[in-house]
Amino acid sequence: MTARRLIVGPFNRVEGDLEVTLDIADGMVREARVTAPLYRGFEQILGGRPPEDCLVIAPRICGICSVSQSTAAARALAAIAGAAPPPNGRLAADLILAAENAADHLTHFVLFFMPDFAHQTYARRPWFAAAQRRFAAGHGECARALVPARARFLHLMGLLAGKWPHSLALQPGGVTKGVDSGERIRLLSILAEFREALETHLFADRLERIAALASRADLDAWAGAEAPDRGHFRLFLHIARDLGLSGLGRGPATFLSYGSFGLWPAGVTVDGRTAALDPAGIGEDLTSAWMAGPTQPDAFKDGASSWCKAPRLNGAVAEVGALARQVVAGDPLATALAANGGSVLARVVMRLVELARLVVAMEGWVRAIRPAEPFCEESPLPLRGQGSGLVEAARGALGHWLTIEAGIIRDYRIIAPTTWNFSPRDAGGCPGPLEQALAGTPVDPGDRNPVAVQHVVRSFDPCMVCTVH
Amino acid sequence: MSEAFSVLWLQAGSCGGCTMSALAADDVGLVAALDRFGIRLLWHPALSAQSGPDALDILADAAAGRIAVDALCVEGAVMTGPNGTGRFQMMAGTGQSTAAWIAAIAAQARHVVAVGSCAAYGGIPMAGANPTDATGLQFLGFDGAGLLPRSFVARGGLPVINVAGCAPHPGWLVETLAELALSGTCALDGLGRPRAFADHLAHHGCSRNEFYEFKASAARASDRGCLMENLGCKATQAPGDCNLRRWNGYGSCTDAGYACINCTTPGFQDCGAPFLETAKIAGIPVGLPVDMPKAWFVALAALSKSATPQRVRTNAHADHVIVPPIHRPPRSP
Numbered sequence: 001m002t003a004r005r006l007i008v009g010p011f012n013r014v015e016g017d018l019e020v021t022l023d024i025a026d027g028m029v030r031e032a033r034v035t036a037p038l039y040r041g042f043e044q045i046l047g048g049r050p051p052e053d054c055l056v057i058a059p060r061i062c063g064i065c066s067v068s069q070s071t072a073a074a075r076a077l078a079a080i081a082g083a084a085p086p087p088n089g090r091l092a093a094d095l096i097l098a099a100e101n102a103a104d105h106l107t108h109f110v111l112f113f114m115p116d117f118a119h120q121t122y123a124r125r126p127w128f129a130a131a132q133r134r135f136a137a138g139h140g141e142c143a144r145a146l147v148p149a150r151a152r153f154l155h156l157m158g159l160l161a162g163k164w165p166h167s168l169a170l171q172p173g174g175v176t177k178g179v180d181s182g183e184r185i186r187l188l189s190i191l192a193e194f195r196e197a198l199e200t201h202l203f204a205d206r207l208e209r210i211a212a213l214a215s216r217a218d219l220d221a222w223a224g225a226e227a228p229d230r231g232h233f234r235l236f237l238h239i240a241r242d243l244g245l246s247g248l249g250r251g252p253a254t255f256l257s258y259g260s261f262g263l264w265p266a267g268v269t270v271d272g273r274t275a276a277l278d279p280a281g282i283g284e285d286l287t288s289a290w291m292a293g294p295t296q297p298d299a300f301k302d303g304a305s306s307w308c309k310a311p312r313l314n315g316a317v318a319e320v321g322a323l324a325r326q327v328v329a330g331d332p333l334a335t336a337l338a339a340n341g342g343s344v345l346a347r348v349v350m351r352l353v354e355l356a357r358l359v360v361a362m363e364g365w366v367r368a369i370r371p372a373e374p375f376c377e378e379s380p381l382p383l384r385g386q387g388s389g390l391v392e393a394a395r396g397a398l399g400h401w402l403t404i405e406a407g408i409i410r411d412y413r414i415i416a417p418t419t420w421n422f423s424p425r426d427a428g429g430c431p432g433p434l435e436q437a438l439a440g441t442p443v444d445p446g447d448r449n450p451v452a453v454q455h456v457v458r459s460f461d462p463c464m465v466c467t468v469h
Numbered sequence: 470m471s472e473a474f475s476v477l478w479l480q481a482g483s484c485g486g487c488t489m490s491a492l493a494a495d496d497v498g499l500v501a502a503l504d505r506f507g508i509r510l511l512w513h514p515a516l517s518a519q520s521g522p523d524a525l526d527i528l529a530d531a532a533a534g535r536i537a538v539d540a541l542c543v544e545g546a547v548m549t550g551p552n553g554t555g556r557f558q559m560m561a562g563t564g565q566s567t568a569a570w571i572a573a574i575a576a577q578a579r580h581v582v583a584v585g586s587c588a589a590y591g592g593i594p595m596a597g598a599n600p601t602d603a604t605g606l607q608f609l610g611f612d613g614a615g616l617l618p619r620s621f622v623a624r625g626g627l628p629v630i631n632v633a634g635c636a637p638h639p640g641w642l643v644e645t646l647a648e649l650a651l652s653g654t655c656a657l658d659g660l661g662r663p664r665a666f667a668d669h670l671a672h673h674g675c676s677r678n679e680f681y682e683f684k685a686s687a688a689r690a691s692d693r694g695c696l697m698e699n700l701g702c703k704a705t706q707a708p709g710d711c712n713l714r715r716w717n718g719y720g721s722c723t724d725a726g727y728a729c730i731n732c733t734t735p736g737f738q739d740c741g742a743p744f745l746e747t748a749k750i751a752g753i754p755v756g757l758p759v760d761m762p763k764a765w766f767v768a769l770a771a772l773s774k775s776a777t778p779q780r781v782r783t784n785a786h787a788d789h790v791i792v793p794p795i796h797r798p799p800r801s802p
Binding site for chain 2: 378454
């Protein structure tokens with residue numbers, strides 16, 4: 001038996017900075033420690049400012065989850081102001097958030113996750129030539145077709161939110177931009193173009209067929225119904241079967257979701273049983289974080305290993321993300337794929353299935369907009385109050401907790417999706433979801449950059465800039 | 470072009486938003502948009518294949534001058550704290566601060582490009598008490614020196630090129646890099662911004678122009694009126710051709726009904742008043758349009774307010790057109 005320690009970084013094709021320390025023995029990872037090496041201090045920056053400034057500052061925590069951060073901030077303010085957006089405002093805000101979630105899911109698959117299968121490690125696999133042609137970073141066919149499709153899809157952001165990232169269109173009382181009848185048609189046109197790109201290149205099938213996949217057998221039957229290279233999703237399923245990705249990256253069997261769009265309810269699922277979520281059970285453990293207090297950094301703290309705090313639900317580790325969202329919602333495919341906890345396959349499949357479902361839903365929301373009816377209501381803030389904004393970002397549960405006193409922000413706390421997934425060990429020594437998922441990952445002797453580790457890490461679609469803010 | 474123009478991209482204390490913005494460049498994406506000008510990414514943290522040790526080999530070669538870097542692009546503020554150690558951002562896998570890596574590669578690169586207002590001037594991370602001692606590459610806010618001295622000149626003869634904005638328009642970045650690739654230089658203003666976009670104001674081409682002319686002002690979010698008088702809009706002071714081009718195909722900040730926050734200017738993050746309210750003294754906005762004498766502004770504003778057509782006045786306080794323009798047959802002279 002040879003034991004060694006491997007420090008892997010910089011991890012690219014993740015959003016932000018990440019380092020992973022692996023203790024390897026007997027050809028597999030025994031223990032993993034996740035380090036988030038960047039701290040910016042957003043919780044400190046927000047304190048003492050006028051409350052509405054969070055609408056400017058908070059989205060700038062993250063360039064890829066910008067709208068999700070805006071949404072959480074707007075909802076926290078709305079909770080304090082007692083504001084409720086009118087129906088048009090809700091529809092427009094949902095469209096903006098769904099566009100970000102959908103674009104992020106696509107970005108993850110096309111640019112971040114799939115290029116690893118074009119790695120020389122797989123040169124002898126029968127699908128390697130196809131994977132290289134399709135998924136090679138930068139110039140693969142998949143990126144060449146779908147990066148422009150994504151850019152054109154984001155025209156929806158231009159129209160509804162002015163720009164992406166970092167819009168101020170999302171307000172506690174709704175949105176700043178009304179939609180007229182011509183713009184409503186243009187939105188449908190943008191969605192139609194995006195649908196066509198997804199149905200042509202990604203799925204080689206109707207979105208409705210993907211959205212309706214309802215069991216492991218159904219998924220396998222769909223994958224086997226046509227040649228393996230019909231659509232990037234099918235080729236991925238083919239590769240995943242060959243490499244056994246359903247057995248790689250096993251996470252904790254606890255899933256958390258704040259619920260999204262009225263489509264997928266909030267809740268927590270533990271070992272297959274789903275219960276209501278009580279946000280009061282959410283806490284942050286600072287044991288392994290370079291933090292002296294909730295918002296006070298200490299770069300030289302003994303025993304700490306990451307800027308990431310460790311969120312826990314009633315003391316327990318939980319995984320968040322598209323898979324968690326669908327498991328908590330009782331989706332049969334997600335439930336089947338994650339019966340014993342998440343896997344690389346389960347996370348990637350549910351992201352793409354959710355992408356199909358989102359676009360179908362968005363088409364309905366645009367049709368429901370009623371031009372000439374209000375998009376925003378006034379939402380004056382009291383001088384003091386407490387509120388929270390809970391939202392599902394593409395990567396999972398995002399929460400803002402805001403306290404206002406004397407008309408300024410007294411306290412601002414942020415717990416982001418990857419803070420959950422990439423959390424370090426807590427006071428009880430319990431590793432976070434990625435640390436658990438990496439244990440058991442095979443590593444060849446002498447390999448200083450094991451590709452299976454890359455698959456596991458990227459299957460979570462980490463956003464490190466949100467993680468530590 | 471015989472040889473590719475090589476770009477190495479590092480993310481300092483960033484949100485990644487500049488990369489995300491650039492991913493939609495010209496509706497084809499950053500890689501394809503740059504490829505048209507023979508520009509290749511040596512390595513980009515979000516887009517390249519190489520990870521871990523393979524990526525570090527590239528960075529080490531760049532820092533040692535073993536591979537040519539035509540442009541070092543840095544996204545995000547440089548974290549120099551705590552106490553000058555740079556420990557708030559360590560380059561993964563190296564045990565060294567990202568600040569140290571940036572300084573080493575900047576010394577070798579032909580051009581150094583700050584992508585976004587964080588890399589240019591410090592930006593959002595240096596807001597308030599600047600808890601991480603964040604700084605820009607060559608500027609700390611308006612006046613101070615950043616990671617590099619104010620006298621810094623890259624090997625290609627230019628100071629740090631500040632493609633400011635939060636996030637900058639992808640066109641600003643692509644056009645700056647293409648200009649460097651084509652001509653080897655780039656005209657900059659006094660704050661290091663490419664004049665191609667910084668010689669304009671965000672106000673130019675604003676679709677709310679009629680409301681501005683008559684000072685028919687929005688009173689609350691989603692109103693169609695001018696955003697300057699009440700809702701904090703600084704477009705008349707903000708460098709950028711924001712409304713002379715489209716963002717994400719269709720929009721702009723003011724098009725979408727919210728204030729320009731002057732994000733291309735050093736110090737925008739601490740503007741001294743709530744972002745979404747116009748700071749005023751005696752009812753007059755503190756921030757007047759640039760180059761405009763105050764007395765004239767006050768006089769013209771009063772005059773135009775008294776001349777505001779009912780249509781403009783009404784529509785300024787609605788989120789859709791209530792009163793359409795009157796229809797008259799065309800007149801002959």
